[in-house]
Amino acid sequence: MALPEQDEQEDDAVEIWDINWPSFMAFLACENQWRVAAGFGFFARLGLEWPAVDVLIRRRCLSDREFEDLVVMEAAALEVFAEDR
Numbered sequence: 476m477a478l479p480e481q482d483e484q485e486d487d488a489v490e491i492w493d494i495n496w497p498s499f500m501a502f503l504a505c506e507n508q509w510r511v512a513a514g515f516g517f518f519a520r521l522g523l524e525w526p527a528v529d530v531l532i533r534r535r536c537l538s539d540r541e542f543e544d545l546v547v548m549e550a551a552a553l554e555v556f557a558e559d560r
Contacts, residue, residue: 497537498544504531505545520556523549 510521
């Protein structure tokens with residue numbers, strides 16, 4: 476079986492600018508801090524658990540700018556999660 480040509484493959488790679496790297500890594504570190512609602516056949520992420528995220532922000536000495544980045548990334552992620560429902 477031959478591999479598909481490069482242009483036929485879906486490329487999910489993204490580029491993270493150096494200035495955004497700390498914010499991106501902080502967002503990834505929050506992966507287990509989502510508030511969820513679940514029921515019979517239903518699961519939805521409602522937003523980040525900000526008290527827990529605050530601990531992460533303090534421990535990593537993140538700046539106000541990086542905090543704001545987390546807020547923006549949370550909103551964008553919630554939009555994607557809503558599309559998947």
